[in-house]
Amino acid sequence: xxxxxxxxxxxxxxxxxxxxxxxxxxxxxxxxxxxxxxxxxxxxxxxxxxxxxxxxxxxxxxxxxxxxxxxxxxxxxxxxxxxxxxxxxxxxxxxxxxxxxxxxxxxxxxxxxxxxxxxxxxxxxxxxxxxxxxxxxxxxxxxxxxxxxxxxxxxxxxxxxxxxxxxxxxxxxxxxxxxxxxxxxxxxxxxxxxxxxxxxxxxxxxxxxxxxxxxxxxxxxxxxxxxxxxxxxxxxxxxxxxxxxxxxxxxxxxxxx
Amino acid sequence: xxxxxxxxxxxxxxxxxxxxxxxxxxxxxxxxxxxxxxxxxxxxxxxxxxxxxxxxxxxxxxxxxxxxxxxxxxxxxxxxxxxxxxxxxxxxxxxxxxxxxxxxxxxxxxxxxxxxxxxxxxxxxxxxxxxxxxxxxxxxxxxxxxxxxxxxxxxxxxxxxxxxxxxxxxxxxxxxxxxxxxxxxxxxxxxxxxxxxxxxxxxxxxxxxxxxxxxxxxxxxxxxxxxxxxxxxxxxxxxxxxxxxxxxxxxx
Numbered sequence: 001x002x003x004x005x006x007x008x009x010x011x012x013x014x015x016x017x018x019x020x021x022x023x024x025x026x027x028x029x030x031x032x033x034x035x036x037x038x039x040x041x042x043x044x045x046x047x048x049x050x051x052x053x054x055x056x057x058x059x060x061x062x063x064x065x066x067x068x069x070x071x072x073x074x075x076x077x078x079x080x081x082x083x084x085x086x087x088x089x090x091x092x093x094x095x096x097x098x099x100x101x102x103x104x105x106x107x108x109x110x111x112x113x114x115x116x117x118x119x120x121x122x123x124x125x126x127x128x129x130x131x132x133x134x135x136x137x138x139x140x141x142x143x144x145x146x147x148x149x150x151x152x153x154x155x156x157x158x159x160x161x162x163x164x165x166x167x168x169x170x171x172x173x174x175x176x177x178x179x180x181x182x183x184x185x186x187x188x189x190x191x192x193x194x195x196x197x198x199x200x201x202x203x204x205x206x207x208x209x210x211x212x213x214x215x216x217x218x219x220x221x222x223x224x225x226x227x228x229x230x231x232x233x234x235x236x237x238x239x240x241x242x243x244x245x246x247x248x249x250x251x252x253x254x255x256x257x
Numbered sequence: 258x259x260x261x262x263x264x265x266x267x268x269x270x271x272x273x274x275x276x277x278x279x280x281x282x283x284x285x286x287x288x289x290x291x292x293x294x295x296x297x298x299x300x301x302x303x304x305x306x307x308x309x310x311x312x313x314x315x316x317x318x319x320x321x322x323x324x325x326x327x328x329x330x331x332x333x334x335x336x337x338x339x340x341x342x343x344x345x346x347x348x349x350x351x352x353x354x355x356x357x358x359x360x361x362x363x364x365x366x367x368x369x370x371x372x373x374x375x376x377x378x379x380x381x382x383x384x385x386x387x388x389x390x391x392x393x394x395x396x397x398x399x400x401x402x403x404x405x406x407x408x409x410x411x412x413x414x415x416x417x418x419x420x421x422x423x424x425x426x427x428x429x430x431x432x433x434x435x436x437x438x439x440x441x442x443x444x445x446x447x448x449x450x451x452x453x454x455x456x457x458x459x460x461x462x463x464x465x466x467x468x469x470x471x472x473x474x475x476x477x478x479x480x481x482x483x484x485x486x487x488x489x490x491x492x493x494x495x496x497x498x499x500x501x502x503x504x505x506x507x508x509x
Contacts, residue, residue, distance in 0.1 A: 042331045047396055066394045074393065075400040077329035079302040081462045093460065114406070144328040144396040146304075151460050206391075206405050208333045 002041065002212035004108060004126040009160035010036040010085065025160050029240055034087035037157040038129070041109070041212030043078040045133055045149070046199065047141060049218030051191045056221055065142040073194065073202050076144060078133065078155035086159035089245045090134060093151065098227045099134050099246060102219025103177045103234040105170060105189050106131040107196055108161050113209040121197035124204075126211070127163040128170060130242045132156030132234050133219050156244050157214070166238075171195045173237035175220055179230050187220035189236070259414040259494070261338070263292035274414070274494075294338035297381050297415035298360060301466035303330040304457065305356075305385055307398060309447045309472025316475045325448045325456055328396070330385075330470075334404045338413035341501040343406070344482050346508075348390040351480055353498075354473035355431040355439055355488035357424070358383035358411060359450055365463035373451035376463065379417045380424065382496040383470045384410035384431075384488045410488075410498045411468070420492070425449065427491040429474060433484055441474020 007025035010017035012034040020028070048054055048070055054061070061069040084090060092099050110126030133155060136148035167173075171189055178184035194202060196217060200209075209215060226232050226246045234242040261272040263279065270292075271282040278288040307326035308314040314322075336342065344351045362378025386408040391401045421427065424443060431439035443449075448456070453469055480486055482502035489495045503509070 042333065044331065044400075068393070070393055070395050072391065072393065072399070072401045074395040075404070076396055077302075077331055077400075079329055079461070081302065081464065141395050142397060143326060144398075146327050146329060146457075147324070147460050150329065152462050206401050207331065208406050210333060213331075213333075 002126070004110065004161050004163055006163050007160040008038050009158060010038045012036055012085070022166065025240065029086070029159055035085035035159045037083035037085045037155070038161050039083060039157050039212065039214055041210060041214060043083070043106070043131070043155055043157070043214045043216070044203070045076045045078050045104070045216045046218040047074040047076060049073070049193050049199065050187070050220045051193055053221035054193065073199060075203065076149055079150050081152050082150050082155035084153040084156045087243050087245070088153060088156050089247050090153040090156065091249050092226070092228045092246050093136060093249070095228050095248070097136055098225040100137045100223050101177050101226050101232045101234070101244065102133040102135065102223040103175050103236060104131045104133050104216040104219045105173060105236055106157065106214045106216050107200065109209045109211055109213045109215065111211050113200065113204045116201050116204045118197045118201045121200045122164070124200065125164050125196070127161050128167045128239070129157055129161045129214065130234055130236050130239050131214070131216050132232070132242055132244050133216060137225055156242060158242060159240050162239055176235045177224055178233045179224055179226055181233070185222060185224045189217055191220065192217055258417050258420065261297050261412065261414050262295045264295060265292045269295065290339070294340070294412055296335045296337050296411040297413065298466060300332050300335060300411070300468050301464055303332065303409065303468045303470065305330055305403065305470040306448070306453070306472035310441055310445050310474040311447055312441070312445065312475040313473055314447070316477070322447075325453060327457070328398060328403065330404050330409055334406060334409040336407045336410050339497050340407065340410060341499050341505070342386055342408060342410065343501045343503065343506050344480065345388065346503040348388050349479070350389040352387055352389070352477040353431055353480060353486045353488065354385040354387060354477065355429045355490070356383040356385050356470045356473050357427065357429065357443055357490055359469040359471060360415065361463045361467040361469070362465050364465070365454055365458040368454055368458045370451035370455040373454035374418070376454060377418045377450070378465065379415050380421060380493055381411055381415050382488050382490050382493050383468070384486065384496055384498055385470050385473065386410070410496060412496050414494050416493050430489045431476065432487040432489070433478065433480060438478050439474060439476030441476070443471070445474065446471060
Protein backbone atom coordinates (compact mmCIF):
# COMPACT_ATOMS: atom_id res chain seq x y z
CA UNK A 1 0.00 0.00 0.00
CA UNK A 2 1.33 3.39 -0.93
CA UNK A 3 0.75 6.34 1.39
CA UNK A 4 2.46 9.70 1.36
CA UNK A 5 1.68 11.64 4.55
CA UNK A 6 4.35 14.33 4.62
CA UNK A 7 7.97 13.85 3.53
CA UNK A 8 8.74 10.26 2.53
CA UNK A 9 12.42 9.51 2.24
CA UNK A 10 14.74 6.53 2.60
CA UNK A 11 18.11 7.29 4.22
CA UNK A 12 20.83 4.95 2.96
CA UNK A 13 21.37 2.23 5.53
CA UNK A 14 17.87 2.38 6.98
CA UNK A 15 15.83 -0.78 6.47
CA UNK A 16 12.67 1.07 5.44
CA UNK A 17 11.68 4.51 4.21
CA UNK A 18 10.39 6.98 6.78
CA UNK A 19 7.65 9.55 6.52
CA UNK A 20 8.49 12.63 8.57
CA UNK A 21 7.57 16.29 8.74
CA UNK A 22 9.45 19.00 6.90
CA UNK A 23 11.70 19.99 9.79
CA UNK A 24 12.71 16.39 10.54
CA UNK A 25 13.44 15.83 6.85
CA UNK A 26 15.49 19.03 6.72
CA UNK A 27 17.43 17.99 9.84
CA UNK A 28 18.23 14.59 8.33
CA UNK A 29 19.39 16.12 5.06
CA UNK A 30 21.43 18.76 6.90
CA UNK A 31 23.43 15.91 8.43
CA UNK A 32 24.45 15.00 4.88
CA UNK A 33 22.70 11.64 4.62
CA UNK A 34 22.58 9.89 1.29
CA UNK A 35 19.23 8.45 0.31
CA UNK A 36 17.75 5.72 -1.78
CA UNK A 37 15.10 6.46 -4.34
CA UNK A 38 11.87 6.76 -2.31
CA UNK A 39 9.88 5.11 -5.11
CA UNK A 40 8.83 1.54 -5.79
CA UNK A 41 6.21 2.20 -8.49
CA UNK A 42 6.83 2.85 -12.17
CA UNK A 43 8.35 6.13 -13.33
CA UNK A 44 7.18 7.50 -16.68
CA UNK A 45 9.10 10.32 -18.30
CA UNK A 46 7.43 12.84 -20.59
CA UNK A 47 9.22 14.01 -23.74
CA UNK A 48 8.86 17.42 -25.39
CA UNK A 49 6.55 18.89 -22.77
CA UNK A 50 8.57 22.10 -22.68
CA UNK A 51 7.61 24.77 -25.19
CA UNK A 52 11.27 25.70 -25.58
CA UNK A 53 12.12 22.12 -26.59
CA UNK A 54 9.43 22.19 -29.27
CA UNK A 55 10.54 25.63 -30.42
CA UNK A 56 14.10 24.33 -30.74
CA UNK A 57 12.90 21.59 -33.09
CA UNK A 58 11.21 24.31 -35.11
CA UNK A 59 10.26 23.35 -38.65
CA UNK A 60 11.99 19.99 -38.20
CA UNK A 61 8.75 18.66 -36.70
CA UNK A 62 7.21 18.90 -40.17
CA UNK A 63 10.11 17.17 -41.93
CA UNK A 64 11.25 13.54 -41.91
CA UNK A 65 11.45 11.58 -39.73
CA UNK A 66 8.90 13.42 -37.55
CA UNK A 67 6.52 14.62 -40.30
CA UNK A 68 4.10 16.28 -37.84
CA UNK A 69 4.24 17.97 -34.43
CA UNK A 70 3.48 15.70 -31.46
CA UNK A 71 -0.20 15.36 -30.64
CA UNK A 72 -0.60 13.06 -27.63
CA UNK A 73 1.89 13.01 -24.73
CA UNK A 74 5.11 11.21 -25.67
CA UNK A 75 6.25 9.06 -22.76
CA UNK A 76 9.09 6.74 -21.85
CA UNK A 77 9.71 4.40 -18.94
CA UNK A 78 12.55 5.00 -16.49
CA UNK A 79 13.00 1.41 -15.29
CA UNK A 80 13.92 0.21 -11.80
CA UNK A 81 17.60 -0.31 -12.61
CA UNK A 82 17.81 3.43 -13.30
CA UNK A 83 16.59 4.47 -9.84
CA UNK A 84 19.04 6.27 -7.58
CA UNK A 85 18.66 8.63 -4.64
CA UNK A 86 19.97 11.89 -3.24
CA UNK A 87 23.79 12.03 -3.31
CA UNK A 88 23.82 9.12 -5.73
CA UNK A 89 26.94 8.43 -7.76
CA UNK A 90 26.20 8.00 -11.42
CA UNK A 91 28.59 6.55 -13.98
CA UNK A 92 29.31 8.69 -17.03
CA UNK A 93 29.52 6.15 -19.87
CA UNK A 94 31.42 8.40 -22.30
CA UNK A 95 33.08 11.47 -20.85
CA UNK A 96 33.32 13.23 -24.22
CA UNK A 97 29.54 13.14 -24.60
CA UNK A 98 28.81 13.60 -20.89
CA UNK A 99 25.41 13.19 -19.28
CA UNK A 100 22.57 15.68 -19.69
CA UNK A 101 21.14 16.60 -16.30
CA UNK A 102 17.45 17.22 -16.80
CA UNK A 103 15.48 18.35 -13.77
CA UNK A 104 11.81 17.57 -13.78
CA UNK A 105 8.93 17.87 -11.42
CA UNK A 106 7.74 14.35 -10.61
CA UNK A 107 3.99 13.94 -10.07
CA UNK A 108 3.44 11.24 -7.44
CA UNK A 109 0.20 9.34 -7.96
CA UNK A 110 -1.85 8.72 -4.82
CA UNK A 111 -4.61 6.44 -6.08
CA UNK A 112 -5.55 4.47 -9.16
CA UNK A 113 -5.81 7.03 -11.94
CA UNK A 114 -7.80 5.97 -15.00
CA UNK A 115 -9.56 8.44 -17.28
CA UNK A 116 -8.98 11.30 -14.88
CA UNK A 117 -10.53 14.63 -15.83
CA UNK A 118 -8.60 17.89 -15.60
CA UNK A 119 -11.12 19.12 -13.07
CA UNK A 120 -10.44 16.27 -10.63
CA UNK A 121 -6.76 15.64 -11.39
CA UNK A 122 -5.60 17.01 -8.03
CA UNK A 123 -7.55 14.28 -6.22
CA UNK A 124 -5.22 11.68 -7.72
CA UNK A 125 -1.95 13.40 -6.84
CA UNK A 126 -0.36 12.40 -3.52
CA UNK A 127 2.49 14.80 -3.92
CA UNK A 128 5.55 15.80 -5.87
CA UNK A 129 9.22 15.07 -6.03
CA UNK A 130 12.32 16.10 -7.88
CA UNK A 131 13.53 13.85 -10.67
CA UNK A 132 17.04 14.03 -12.04
CA UNK A 133 16.15 12.56 -15.43
CA UNK A 134 19.56 11.80 -16.91
CA UNK A 135 20.36 10.92 -20.49
CA UNK A 136 23.28 10.65 -22.83
CA UNK A 137 22.80 13.77 -24.99
CA UNK A 138 20.86 12.93 -28.15
CA UNK A 139 19.07 15.17 -30.61
CA UNK A 140 17.21 12.56 -32.66
CA UNK A 141 14.04 11.52 -30.83
CA UNK A 142 12.49 9.44 -33.61
CA UNK A 143 13.24 6.08 -32.03
CA UNK A 144 13.02 5.20 -28.34
CA UNK A 145 16.50 4.76 -27.00
CA UNK A 146 16.94 2.82 -23.80
CA UNK A 147 20.72 2.94 -24.23
CA UNK A 148 20.73 6.70 -23.60
CA UNK A 149 17.78 6.96 -21.17
CA UNK A 150 17.56 3.78 -19.09
CA UNK A 151 21.11 3.21 -17.90
CA UNK A 152 21.81 2.24 -14.29
CA UNK A 153 21.43 5.30 -12.04
CA UNK A 154 19.88 7.52 -14.72
CA UNK A 155 16.73 8.32 -12.74
CA UNK A 156 17.71 10.10 -9.54
CA UNK A 157 14.70 10.74 -7.31
CA UNK A 158 14.16 12.77 -4.17
CA UNK A 159 15.54 13.38 -1.70
CA UNK A 160 11.91 12.98 -0.60
CA UNK A 161 8.41 12.56 -1.94
CA UNK A 162 6.58 15.60 -0.60
CA UNK A 163 2.85 15.73 0.10
CA UNK A 164 0.87 17.87 -2.33
CA UNK A 165 -0.24 20.35 0.35
CA UNK A 166 3.37 21.56 0.57
CA UNK A 167 3.40 22.42 -3.16
CA UNK A 168 0.70 25.00 -3.73
CA UNK A 169 1.53 25.98 -7.32
CA UNK A 170 3.10 23.03 -9.20
CA UNK A 171 2.66 24.83 -12.54
CA UNK A 172 4.59 27.89 -11.35
CA UNK A 173 7.82 26.51 -9.92
CA UNK A 174 11.34 27.72 -10.61
CA UNK A 175 13.78 25.03 -11.73
CA UNK A 176 17.54 25.29 -11.37
CA UNK A 177 20.42 22.96 -12.18
CA UNK A 178 23.88 23.94 -11.04
CA UNK A 179 27.17 22.15 -11.72
CA UNK A 180 29.83 22.44 -9.01
CA UNK A 181 28.12 25.49 -7.52
CA UNK A 182 28.43 27.59 -10.70
CA UNK A 183 25.70 29.91 -12.00
CA UNK A 184 22.75 27.62 -12.58
CA UNK A 185 20.70 26.82 -15.64
CA UNK A 186 17.24 28.11 -14.82
CA UNK A 187 13.80 27.31 -16.15
CA UNK A 188 10.24 26.99 -14.91
CA UNK A 189 7.43 24.47 -14.84
CA UNK A 190 5.31 27.28 -16.33
CA UNK A 191 6.73 26.63 -19.82
CA UNK A 192 5.02 23.23 -20.04
CA UNK A 193 2.96 22.40 -23.12
CA UNK A 194 0.58 20.50 -20.85
CA UNK A 195 0.32 21.53 -17.24
CA UNK A 196 0.14 18.97 -14.43
CA UNK A 197 -3.62 18.43 -14.58
CA UNK A 198 -3.80 18.32 -18.39
CA UNK A 199 -0.91 15.86 -18.62
CA UNK A 200 -2.49 13.55 -16.07
CA UNK A 201 -5.81 13.67 -17.92
CA UNK A 202 -4.29 12.98 -21.34
CA UNK A 203 -2.06 10.14 -20.11
CA UNK A 204 -4.71 8.35 -18.07
CA UNK A 205 -7.05 8.37 -21.04
CA UNK A 206 -5.04 5.47 -22.48
CA UNK A 207 -3.08 4.04 -19.55
CA UNK A 208 -3.76 3.64 -15.87
CA UNK A 209 -1.33 5.07 -13.34
CA UNK A 210 -1.26 3.36 -9.97
CA UNK A 211 -0.64 4.65 -6.46
CA UNK A 212 3.09 5.16 -6.06
CA UNK A 213 3.78 5.62 -9.77
CA UNK A 214 5.49 8.84 -10.81
CA UNK A 215 4.87 10.82 -13.99
CA UNK A 216 7.36 13.53 -14.87
CA UNK A 217 6.23 16.90 -16.15
CA UNK A 218 9.27 16.73 -18.41
CA UNK A 219 12.81 18.09 -18.41
CA UNK A 220 13.46 21.59 -19.72
CA UNK A 221 15.27 22.39 -22.93
CA UNK A 222 18.93 23.35 -22.62
CA UNK A 223 19.71 21.38 -19.47
CA UNK A 224 23.43 21.30 -18.66
CA UNK A 225 25.77 18.41 -19.43
CA UNK A 226 27.86 16.91 -16.64
CA UNK A 227 31.19 15.10 -16.87
CA UNK A 228 33.26 12.91 -14.59
CA UNK A 229 34.04 14.70 -11.35
CA UNK A 230 31.07 17.07 -11.51
CA UNK A 231 28.43 17.39 -8.84
CA UNK A 232 25.01 18.60 -9.90
CA UNK A 233 22.54 20.30 -7.59
CA UNK A 234 18.94 20.35 -8.74
CA UNK A 235 16.19 22.46 -7.22
CA UNK A 236 12.52 22.92 -7.97
CA UNK A 237 10.40 25.38 -6.01
CA UNK A 238 10.95 24.87 -2.30
CA UNK A 239 11.67 21.12 -2.52
CA UNK A 240 14.93 20.11 -0.86
CA UNK A 241 17.80 20.16 -3.38
CA UNK A 242 18.83 16.89 -5.03
CA UNK A 243 22.56 16.23 -5.39
CA UNK A 244 24.12 13.90 -7.96
CA UNK A 245 27.82 13.06 -8.38
CA UNK A 246 29.21 11.93 -11.70
CA UNK A 247 31.98 9.35 -11.69
CA UNK A 248 33.90 7.18 -14.11
CA UNK A 249 33.13 3.50 -14.45
CA UNK A 250 36.28 2.61 -12.50
CA UNK A 251 35.23 4.78 -9.52
CA UNK A 252 31.81 3.25 -9.18
CA UNK A 253 31.66 0.94 -6.20
CA UNK A 254 28.01 -0.07 -6.27
CA UNK A 255 27.01 2.17 -3.38
CA UNK A 256 23.71 3.07 -4.90
CA UNK A 257 22.43 -0.49 -5.25
CA UNK B 258 7.45 -27.32 -15.22
CA UNK B 259 4.51 -25.12 -16.23
CA UNK B 260 3.14 -22.72 -13.63
CA UNK B 261 0.29 -20.26 -13.84
CA UNK B 262 -1.05 -17.68 -11.44
CA UNK B 263 -4.79 -17.54 -11.00
CA UNK B 264 -7.32 -15.85 -8.74
CA UNK B 265 -9.88 -18.19 -7.26
CA UNK B 266 -12.20 -17.99 -4.27
CA UNK B 267 -10.69 -14.86 -2.81
CA UNK B 268 -6.99 -15.61 -3.14
CA UNK B 269 -4.20 -15.80 -5.70
CA UNK B 270 -2.86 -19.29 -6.34
CA UNK B 271 -0.10 -20.98 -8.22
CA UNK B 272 -1.71 -23.36 -10.69
CA UNK B 273 -0.59 -26.21 -12.93
CA UNK B 274 -1.99 -27.86 -16.03
CA UNK B 275 -4.49 -30.66 -15.35
CA UNK B 276 -6.46 -32.85 -17.73
CA UNK B 277 -9.72 -31.34 -16.42
CA UNK B 278 -8.50 -27.74 -16.40
CA UNK B 279 -6.12 -26.46 -13.74
CA UNK B 280 -4.86 -27.82 -10.46
CA UNK B 281 -4.26 -25.25 -7.74
CA UNK B 282 -1.26 -25.64 -5.44
CA UNK B 283 -3.64 -26.57 -2.61
CA UNK B 284 -4.99 -29.53 -4.58
CA UNK B 285 -8.27 -28.17 -5.91
CA UNK B 286 -8.93 -28.88 -9.58
CA UNK B 287 -11.06 -26.40 -11.48
CA UNK B 288 -12.13 -25.77 -15.04
CA UNK B 289 -10.05 -23.23 -16.94
CA UNK B 290 -12.99 -20.82 -17.02
CA UNK B 291 -13.67 -21.04 -13.28
CA UNK B 292 -10.52 -19.15 -12.39
CA UNK B 293 -9.26 -15.69 -13.31
CA UNK B 294 -5.90 -15.89 -15.03
CA UNK B 295 -3.25 -13.40 -14.04
CA UNK B 296 0.10 -12.94 -15.74
CA UNK B 297 2.13 -16.02 -14.69
CA UNK B 298 4.85 -13.93 -13.04
CA UNK B 299 4.98 -10.58 -11.31
CA UNK B 300 6.81 -8.60 -13.94
CA UNK B 301 9.77 -6.31 -13.42
CA UNK B 302 10.92 -4.19 -16.35
CA UNK B 303 9.26 -5.12 -19.64
CA UNK B 304 11.40 -4.77 -22.75
CA UNK B 305 9.86 -5.06 -26.18
CA UNK B 306 11.58 -5.45 -29.51
CA UNK B 307 10.40 -3.80 -32.68
CA UNK B 308 11.16 -5.17 -36.11
CA UNK B 309 12.99 -8.25 -34.86
CA UNK B 310 11.79 -10.63 -37.57
CA UNK B 311 13.09 -9.82 -41.04
CA UNK B 312 9.84 -10.59 -42.86
CA UNK B 313 7.76 -8.51 -40.41
CA UNK B 314 10.14 -5.56 -40.83
CA UNK B 315 9.66 -5.87 -44.59
CA UNK B 316 5.89 -5.99 -44.05
CA UNK B 317 6.14 -2.62 -42.27
CA UNK B 318 8.60 -1.35 -44.92
CA UNK B 319 11.63 -0.93 -42.71
CA UNK B 320 15.19 -1.57 -43.74
CA UNK B 321 17.89 -3.20 -41.65
CA UNK B 322 18.61 -1.63 -38.29
CA UNK B 323 21.99 -0.73 -36.82
CA UNK B 324 20.99 -1.48 -33.24
CA UNK B 325 18.07 -3.47 -31.80
CA UNK B 326 14.92 -1.36 -31.59
CA UNK B 327 14.04 -1.68 -27.91
CA UNK B 328 11.33 0.12 -26.01
CA UNK B 329 9.96 -0.30 -22.51
CA UNK B 330 6.44 -1.00 -21.32
CA UNK B 331 4.86 -0.47 -17.89
CA UNK B 332 3.40 -3.20 -15.69
CA UNK B 333 0.00 -1.48 -15.78
CA UNK B 334 -0.53 -2.67 -19.36
CA UNK B 335 -0.39 -6.37 -18.42
CA UNK B 336 -3.37 -8.73 -18.49
CA UNK B 337 -3.48 -12.50 -18.23
CA UNK B 338 -4.86 -15.39 -20.26
CA UNK B 339 -8.54 -15.10 -21.20
CA UNK B 340 -8.42 -11.35 -20.61
CA UNK B 341 -10.00 -8.56 -22.64
CA UNK B 342 -8.32 -5.76 -24.54
CA UNK B 343 -10.24 -2.67 -25.61
CA UNK B 344 -10.28 -1.52 -29.20
CA UNK B 345 -11.09 2.19 -29.46
CA UNK B 346 -14.09 2.65 -31.77
CA UNK B 347 -12.44 5.38 -33.82
CA UNK B 348 -9.38 3.43 -35.01
CA UNK B 349 -8.85 1.58 -38.28
CA UNK B 350 -5.90 -0.70 -37.50
CA UNK B 351 -5.33 -2.46 -34.20
CA UNK B 352 -3.26 -5.62 -34.33
CA UNK B 353 -1.93 -8.40 -32.09
CA UNK B 354 1.72 -9.39 -31.97
CA UNK B 355 2.51 -12.94 -30.86
CA UNK B 356 5.92 -12.92 -29.19
CA UNK B 357 8.19 -15.24 -27.28
CA UNK B 358 8.59 -13.65 -23.82
CA UNK B 359 11.91 -14.36 -22.13
CA UNK B 360 11.92 -14.10 -18.33
CA UNK B 361 15.18 -13.20 -16.61
CA UNK B 362 16.06 -15.34 -13.60
CA UNK B 363 19.45 -14.03 -12.52
CA UNK B 364 20.88 -10.53 -12.27
CA UNK B 365 22.70 -9.75 -15.50
CA UNK B 366 25.38 -7.09 -15.87
CA UNK B 367 27.86 -7.04 -18.74
CA UNK B 368 26.99 -10.59 -19.68
CA UNK B 369 28.60 -12.08 -22.78
CA UNK B 370 26.35 -13.82 -25.23
CA UNK B 371 27.95 -17.21 -24.65
CA UNK B 372 26.89 -17.05 -20.98
CA UNK B 373 23.62 -15.23 -21.48
CA UNK B 374 21.24 -18.19 -21.38
CA UNK B 375 22.31 -18.87 -17.78
CA UNK B 376 20.38 -15.73 -16.89
CA UNK B 377 17.12 -16.93 -18.41
CA UNK B 378 14.62 -18.47 -15.97
CA UNK B 379 12.03 -19.42 -18.54
CA UNK B 380 9.46 -18.36 -21.07
CA UNK B 381 5.87 -17.38 -21.56
CA UNK B 382 3.75 -16.16 -24.46
CA UNK B 383 3.26 -12.44 -24.99
CA UNK B 384 0.67 -10.69 -27.13
CA UNK B 385 1.92 -7.14 -27.56
CA UNK B 386 -1.00 -5.19 -29.04
CA UNK B 387 -0.56 -2.04 -31.10
CA UNK B 388 -3.01 0.60 -32.29
CA UNK B 389 -1.35 1.93 -35.40
CA UNK B 390 -3.67 4.91 -35.76
CA UNK B 391 -1.94 6.46 -32.76
CA UNK B 392 1.61 6.15 -34.12
CA UNK B 393 3.62 9.33 -33.85
CA UNK B 394 7.24 9.69 -34.93
CA UNK B 395 8.58 10.57 -31.50
CA UNK B 396 10.10 7.70 -29.50
CA UNK B 397 8.19 5.56 -31.96
CA UNK B 398 6.42 3.30 -31.18
CA UNK B 399 5.04 5.75 -28.64
CA UNK B 400 3.31 4.53 -25.50
CA UNK B 401 -0.15 5.53 -26.68
CA UNK B 402 0.29 2.84 -29.35
CA UNK B 403 1.99 0.23 -27.22
CA UNK B 404 1.37 0.74 -23.52
CA UNK B 405 -2.39 0.88 -23.36
CA UNK B 406 -4.30 -0.81 -20.53
CA UNK B 407 -4.70 -4.44 -21.57
CA UNK B 408 -2.08 -4.06 -24.28
CA UNK B 409 0.38 -6.62 -22.93
CA UNK B 410 -1.15 -10.08 -22.63
CA UNK B 411 1.07 -12.63 -20.84
CA UNK B 412 0.54 -16.32 -20.12
CA UNK B 413 -0.99 -18.72 -19.58
CA UNK B 414 2.08 -20.48 -18.17
CA UNK B 415 5.56 -19.67 -17.06
CA UNK B 416 7.66 -22.53 -18.44
CA UNK B 417 11.10 -23.34 -17.05
CA UNK B 418 13.90 -22.78 -19.56
CA UNK B 419 15.12 -26.35 -19.05
CA UNK B 420 11.82 -27.71 -20.36
CA UNK B 421 12.30 -26.25 -23.83
CA UNK B 422 14.74 -28.36 -25.81
CA UNK B 423 15.68 -25.71 -28.36
CA UNK B 424 14.28 -22.21 -27.95
CA UNK B 425 15.95 -21.14 -31.20
CA UNK B 426 13.56 -23.33 -33.20
CA UNK B 427 10.05 -22.86 -31.85
CA UNK B 428 7.07 -21.93 -33.96
CA UNK B 429 4.71 -19.05 -33.14
CA UNK B 430 1.17 -18.91 -34.50
CA UNK B 431 -1.77 -16.53 -34.10
CA UNK B 432 -5.38 -17.42 -34.84
CA UNK B 433 -8.15 -14.84 -35.14
CA UNK B 434 -11.56 -16.45 -34.70
CA UNK B 435 -9.97 -19.78 -35.56
CA UNK B 436 -8.22 -18.68 -38.75
CA UNK B 437 -4.45 -18.81 -38.71
CA UNK B 438 -3.16 -15.33 -39.58
CA UNK B 439 0.37 -15.29 -38.26
CA UNK B 440 3.11 -17.90 -38.32
CA UNK B 441 6.81 -17.64 -37.65
CA UNK B 442 9.75 -19.36 -36.05
CA UNK B 443 12.30 -18.07 -33.57
CA UNK B 444 15.05 -19.21 -35.96
CA UNK B 445 14.24 -16.02 -37.93
CA UNK B 446 14.92 -13.58 -35.08
CA UNK B 447 17.08 -10.71 -36.33
CA UNK B 448 18.75 -10.35 -32.91
CA UNK B 449 18.65 -13.62 -30.98
CA UNK B 450 18.07 -14.01 -27.24
CA UNK B 451 21.73 -14.25 -26.10
CA UNK B 452 22.66 -11.20 -28.19
CA UNK B 453 19.73 -9.22 -26.74
CA UNK B 454 20.83 -10.06 -23.20
CA UNK B 455 24.41 -9.11 -24.03
CA UNK B 456 23.24 -5.83 -25.58
CA UNK B 457 20.87 -4.81 -22.77
CA UNK B 458 23.15 -5.89 -19.93
CA UNK B 459 26.00 -3.88 -21.45
CA UNK B 460 24.37 -0.65 -20.26
CA UNK B 461 21.74 -1.66 -17.72
CA UNK B 462 21.35 -4.27 -15.03
CA UNK B 463 18.72 -6.91 -15.69
CA UNK B 464 17.00 -8.48 -12.69
CA UNK B 465 14.80 -11.52 -12.00
CA UNK B 466 11.28 -10.92 -13.29
CA UNK B 467 12.38 -8.69 -16.15
CA UNK B 468 10.68 -9.74 -19.36
CA UNK B 469 11.97 -9.41 -22.90
CA UNK B 470 9.29 -9.56 -25.57
CA UNK B 471 11.42 -10.65 -28.50
CA UNK B 472 9.35 -9.29 -31.39
CA UNK B 473 6.72 -10.62 -33.73
CA UNK B 474 6.87 -12.35 -37.13
CA UNK B 475 4.91 -11.28 -40.19
CA UNK B 476 1.17 -11.75 -40.48
CA UNK B 477 -0.61 -8.93 -38.71
CA UNK B 478 -4.23 -8.13 -39.48
CA UNK B 479 -6.71 -5.73 -37.96
CA UNK B 480 -8.88 -7.09 -35.17
CA UNK B 481 -12.37 -5.95 -34.19
CA UNK B 482 -14.46 -5.97 -31.03
CA UNK B 483 -15.64 -9.50 -30.31
CA UNK B 484 -12.71 -11.20 -32.07
CA UNK B 485 -10.96 -14.02 -30.27
CA UNK B 486 -7.19 -13.84 -30.65
CA UNK B 487 -5.18 -16.94 -29.77
CA UNK B 488 -1.38 -16.89 -29.69
CA UNK B 489 0.41 -20.24 -29.62
CA UNK B 490 4.07 -21.08 -29.16
CA UNK B 491 5.42 -24.63 -29.29
CA UNK B 492 5.84 -25.95 -25.77
CA UNK B 493 4.35 -22.88 -24.07
CA UNK B 494 0.62 -23.38 -24.66
CA UNK B 495 -2.03 -21.10 -26.10
CA UNK B 496 -2.82 -17.60 -24.90
CA UNK B 497 -6.40 -16.45 -25.45
CA UNK B 498 -7.55 -12.84 -25.56
CA UNK B 499 -10.81 -11.23 -26.64
CA UNK B 500 -11.17 -7.79 -28.18
CA UNK B 501 -13.62 -5.58 -26.27
CA UNK B 502 -15.47 -2.50 -27.45
CA UNK B 503 -15.54 1.04 -26.13
CA UNK B 504 -19.12 0.35 -25.04
CA UNK B 505 -17.90 -2.48 -22.77
CA UNK B 506 -15.81 0.11 -20.98
CA UNK B 507 -18.57 2.67 -20.67
CA UNK B 508 -17.12 4.88 -23.37
CA UNK B 509 -19.54 6.43 -25.80
